[in-house]
Amino acid sequence: METREIDKIIARYNADPQEIMAMFMEIQDKEGYLPKSALSYLADKLHLRLAQLYRLATFYEAFNLKPQGDHQIHVCMGTACHVRGAPQVLDKLQQTLGITAGEVSSDGSFGLKTVNCLGACALGPVVVIDGEYCGHSSPLKMEKILKKYKKHT
Amino acid sequence: MPVERGDSPFVGKLKSAADLEKLKLTILSERDPGKPCITVCMGTGCHAYENEKVFAALEKEIESRGLSKKVELRGTGCHGFCEQGPIVVVFPEEIFYCRVKPEDAAEILSSTISENKVIERLLFKDPLTGRKFTHESEIPFYRYQKRVVFGRNKSIDPKNIDDYIAEGGYQTLAKALVSLTPEEVIREIKRANLRGRGGGGFPAGEKWETTRRAPGEKKYVIVNADEGDPGAYMDRSLLEGNPHLVLEGLILGAYAIRADEGFVYVRQEYPLAVENITLAVKKAEEYGLLGENILGTDFCFKVKIRRGAGAFVSGESSALMSSLEGKVGEPRPKHINTAISGLWGKPSNLNNVETWANVPLIIDRGWEWYSGIGTENNTGTKIFSLVGKVNNTGLIEVPLGTSLRTIIYQIGGGIPGGKKFKAVQTGGPSGGCIPEKFLDMPVDFDSLGELGSMMGSGGMIVMDENSCMVDVARYFMSFLKSESCGKCTSCREGTGLMYDILDRITAGRGSKEDLERLEELAWTTGNTSMCALGKTAANPVLSTLKYFRQEYLAHILDKKCPAGVCKALIRYTIDPEKCTACGRCIRLCPQQAIRGEKDKPAVIDSDRCVRCGICREACRFEAVLVE
Amino acid sequence: MVTVIINGKKYQAEEGRKLLQVALDNGIEIPHLCYHENLSSYGGCRLCLVELAGRKKSSLVTSCTLPVSEGLEVKTDTPQVKKARRLVMEMILPQAPDSLRIRVLARELGVSAVSFPSEGDGCIRCGLCVRACEELVGAGAISFASRGSARTVEPPFAEEPESCIGCGTCVVICPTDCIKMEERDDERKIIRWKRTLKMKSCVRCGRPFLPLAMVDVITRRSTSPPPGERLELCPDCR
Numbered sequence A: 001m002e003t004r005e006i007d008k009i010i011a012r013y014n015a016d017p018q019e020i021m022a023m024f025m026e027i028q029d030k031e032g033y034l035p036k037s038a039l040s041y042l043a044d045k046l047h048l049r050l051a052q053l054y055r056l057a058t059f060y061e062a063f064n065l066k067p068q069g070d071h072q073i074h075v076c077m078g079t080a081c082h083v084r085g086a087p088q089v090l091d092k093l094q095q096t097l098g099i100t101a102g103e104v105s106s107d108g109s110f111g112l113k114t115v116n117c118l119g120a121c122a123l124g125p126v127v128v129i130d131g132e133y134c135g136h137s138s139p140l141k142m143e144k145i146l147k148k149y150k151k152h153t
Numbered sequence B: 001m002p003v004e005r006g007d008s009p010f011v012g013k014l015k016s017a018a019d020l021e022k023l024k025l026t027i028l029s030e031r032d033p034g035k036p037c038i039t040v041c042m043g044t045g046c047h048a049y050e051n052e053k054v055f056a057a058l059e060k061e062i063e064s065r066g067l068s069k070k071v072e073l074r075g076t077g078c079h080g081f082c083e084q085g086p087i088v089v090v091f092p093e094e095i096f097y098c099r100v101k102p103e104d105a106a107e108i109l110s111s112t113i114s115e116n117k118v119i120e121r122l123l124f125k126d127p128l129t130g131r132k133f134t135h136e137s138e139i140p141f142y143r144y145q146k147r148v149v150f151g152r153n154k155s156i157d158p159k160n161i162d163d164y165i166a167e168g169g170y171q172t173l174a175k176a177l178v179s180l181t182p183e184e185v186i187r188e189i190k191r192a193n194l195r196g197r198g199g200g201g202f203p204a205g206e207k208w209e210t211t212r213r214a215p216g217e218k219k220y221v222i223v224n225a226d227e228g229d230p231g232a233y234m235d236r237s238l239l240e241g242n243p244h245l246v247l248e249g250l251i252l253g254a255y256a257i258r259a260d261e262g263f264v265y266v267r268q269e270y271p272l273a274v275e276n277i278t279l280a281v282k283k284a285e286e287y288g289l290l291g292e293n294i295l296g297t298d299f300c301f302k303v304k305i306r307r308g309a310g311a312f313v314s315g316e317s318s319a320l321m322s323s324l325e326g327k328v329g330e331p332r333p334k335h336i337n338t339a340i341s342g343l344w345g346k347p348s349n350l351n352n353v354e355t356w357a358n359v360p361l362i363i364d365r366g367w368e369w370y371s372g373i374g375t376e377n378n379t380g381t382k383i384f385s386l387v388g389k390v391n392n393t394g395l396i397e398v399p400l401g402t403s404l405r406t407i408i409y410q411i412g413g414g415i416p417g418g419k420k421f422k423a424v425q426t427g428g429p430s431g432g433c434i435p436e437k438f439l440d441m442p443v444d445f446d447s448l449g450e451l452g453s454m455m456g457s458g459g460m461i462v463m464d465e466n467s468c469m470v471d472v473a474r475y476f477m478s479f480l481k482s483e484s485c486g487k488c489t490s491c492r493e494g495t496g497l498m499y500d501i502l503d504r505i506t507a508g509r510g511s512k513e514d515l516e517r518l519e520e521l522a523w524t525t526g527n528t529s530m531c532a533l534g535k536t537a538a539n540p541v542l543s544t545l546k547y548f549r550q551e552y553l554a555h556i557l558d559k560k561c562p563a564g565v566c567k568a569l570i571r572y573t574i575d576p577e578k579c580t581a582c583g584r585c586i587r588l589c590p591q592q593a594i595r596g597e598k599d600k601p602a603v604i605d606s607d608r609c610v611r612c613g614i615c616r617e618a619c620r621f622e623a624v625l626v627e
Numbered sequence C: 001m002v003t004v005i006i007n008g009k010k011y012q013a014e015e016g017r018k019l020l021q022v023a024l025d026n027g028i029e030i031p032h033l034c035y036h037e038n039l040s041s042y043g044g045c046r047l048c049l050v051e052l053a054g055r056k057k058s059s060l061v062t063s064c065t066l067p068v069s070e071g072l073e074v075k076t077d078t079p080q081v082k083k084a085r086r087l088v089m090e091m092i093l094p095q096a097p098d099s100l101r102i103r104v105l106a107r108e109l110g111v112s113a114v115s116f117p118s119e120g121d122g123c124i125r126c127g128l129c130v131r132a133c134e135e136l137v138g139a140g141a142i143s144f145a146s147r148g149s150a151r152t153v154e155p156p157f158a159e160e161p162e163s164c165i166g167c168g169t170c171v172v173i174c175p176t177d178c179i180k181m182e183e184r185d186d187e188r189k190i191i192r193w194k195r196t197l198k199m200k201s202c203v204r205c206g207r208p209f210l211p212l213a214m215v216d217v218i219t220r221r222s223t224s225p226p227p228g229e230r231l232e233l234c235p236d237c238r
């Protein structure tokens, strides 16, 4: 990410260190993850320690420190989804993609993540692909959906 | 995106209560109550069912028929009956359509709007009785509810402040600023006995008073919209569906406490909630309901929105304040209450979204009215998310003290597929599983605590005979061990060690001593951890051990999972009687573990089978069995 | 000054001082692992628990985070306190099964064997190194990372931390001795952080004695008197 872009983000929040999480979110929106160079640059500009930023970035679920896949698959692991079979859905995805949650498939096309309750419990088990909610998901449905997305890439 | 409807006739800041009243009258005068209005629920639940396409289709139909002036189309907040989405209601008759598809748009206009005909096909059909209902209020799911907080969600467009004002919104604030002193506002809240909806049930009025009395000029009020409890989403729906109600409550609180700055801390995983509350704040500022000299008085108050980045523990009050300060959101030792020394060391009053949403209702209608709802020590209503193995899932609002049975059977319509009820989990990861024998207990802060569970923020997850209680305990422990902040030895290691044992039991490798180990670990975690996460982390284990010990023993002694959930202890087989040799499962099994010949029932090779359940889902004849 | 009561006896203490320190000042033993007199208190190890007296329900609190106030009364050796410390120790030991200090302390608290499978790499996540590096050294080179059971202590991105000056404070302060330091030729290595630093040699005897990065920091920070000769000679030659 170019430093000019980061400067803009910093300016938008008046270089206020309290807004550090919001700045992280903006960087991640653009890059898909938080590149090390961006964190170092932020630390420099805001007079914060890199260790401190690293701590924040690893504490919160939302931040990634590694590039993500082209398509983001989020499997909701909330209780309601769990009792309605989310673990089976996750198993299926892991098996088909050959990765475990938190990883990116070898061709870089899919990133798989488990997430805490998304608050769409009535539709459980819920899988979100690139922001699109897929309710009442099941191992079988996953197979079809993956095929659909594979075609897109 | 919903269309921006004709913005207010009014621009600029309201300078007095009279200005607000005038504005309300102007808005109302420009609206014809008899004019047909089609509302589409724009909540997240319906979003998953493509409500946007339905909205767009209706919009197109209205336009192509040249009805834009005659028929209003409005995106509203969540109705709560999310499973039946997308929900479309046609006013003024309030005809309630569910599971609406974009293709239905034309018919809604041609029959319901033009000919006043009800489309049978789109009505809600009770899965138990097969009866159909035309109006929301007749549907059993709604009939037993009392939707005082949630009720306005269905008719107002959360993106349009005028809708809220037209329904009397901000009138309460205006009334309070003119005719009530801050002390009187607090007294009203105390008399109403409003208890915190975020889990603990702490009396809100008392907390407000502490903050108000705390020394210092600068004070903060905060909305906790981090909503991390798995299985709960009422805060989300309130912020998405009626953000001004929450905001009005917050402003009233700030007035009572004499805070001049407020924060809304909302999960970034809730993009629509972030969007709607942000817009609400902006609009309220434009109207002079926030900012300097609100409604011409000398009361000044501003609000900022901050997004949480997904750490359950950051919903804890002191952790949330750290997070607001731009630090890691982990709990701090609380030898001094955050009400006295919170955000940046200043007195800070934090309440849950739903708590704030109750405030305008209390101030508007008085504490006598409020305490008439619910029971003596548990006044008012509570919103629950009724989910899991229950026929009608969604958000419900009932008076506190309603029994679990009423909620699960009358509102929830019982357990699907004729299965047997086993337990209901309340209180999120700090809560517990309540067995059938306590179904008649009233749901309130105190009773649930006595049962070893908790009210929590309002998640209610129903489990049936196919839910394994050891698996559920294991699930919560896995949640807690990764969601603990990891500071305290007892919480970090304790949840991890309890998880290991539960995992071992579900894998069929548990021993009887493990149960004693679990109880000891539960004691340590509960008694030696710092914050409420650690202190309550053992509840899911303790409550399942207490009420479902037999099921633990079945896993340990008989190496069986009675519910048929724990993979290591179950086997998939095919019932040769039911199998029609269609071959579907054979084609779909990812392990090629199913063999079969023409006209002969299929057979599963247990060694190859990974118990993914695909065959069971695929079989159209329910021939795949779990033992 | 306020009066506090510890195990039934009255003591005078400065208001706001942490109870653990007050106890230690008065020769009352309370086991502790994450507390250090010169650092901010943290309250993570949970060993220094004491019981607040005069409550209906007994409640355990960490004495290292508890500020003293007039009339505060605690007990440091009730059966409840002992049980809690023993069980907490059972959780600490598997994290650092090879640490002599931890094993000795464990035995004192009644834990003789590792009772849970041990996967520990020696770090009990007490955070002393993190606080020392920030508060005493001013380098802030390391921090906690992640949360829950995945919580670790590491330099940013688990890579060699540029801001570590190799002073070795963390090495000394670590209660489990799991941060090792090695010196070979003119290089110093802090092994746990994968940090390697060149050392300055003594102008007299030629022996390498101080990481160059430390020399820099000392020079920059000292205003008067200038560090001058102190930094040229090794401690032996001074």
Ligand SMILES: Cc1cc2nc3c(=O)[nH]c(=O)nc-3n(C[C@H](O)[C@H](O)[C@H](O)COP(=O)(O)O)c2cc1C
Binding pocket: B195, B196, B197, B198, B199, B200, B201, B202, B204, B224, B225, B226, B227, B228, B229, B312, B313, B314, B315, B316, B317, B318, B350, B351, B352, B353, B355, B356, B457, B531, B532, B533
């Ligand atoms: C681990 C943990 C997580 C919490 N998460 C939330 C939350 O997401 N939302 C919430 O309103 N309260 C949450 N709470 C409760 C808050 O600490 C606090 O009690 C509450 O927000 C106060 O508001 P109330 O009095 O209106 O309920 C949490 C508590 C703990 C210990």
Ligand code: SF4
Binding pocket: B313, B330, B331, B483, B484, B485, B486, B487, B488, B489, B491, B492, B529, B530, B531, B532, B533, B534, B535
């Ligand atoms: S009890 Fe758990 S969540 Fe709470 S401070 Fe301790 S480690 Fe963190």
Ligand code: SF4
Binding pocket: C122, C123, C124, C125, C126, C127, C128, C129, C130, C153, C173, C174, C175, C176, C177, C178, C179
């Ligand atoms: S490395 Fe040592 S000092 Fe640092 S946290 Fe771990 S045990 Fe404590």
Ligand code: FES
Binding pocket: C031, C032, C033, C034, C035, C042, C043, C044, C045, C046, C047, C048, C049, C062, C063, C064, C065
């Ligand atoms: S010394 Fe108090 S918790 Fe570690």
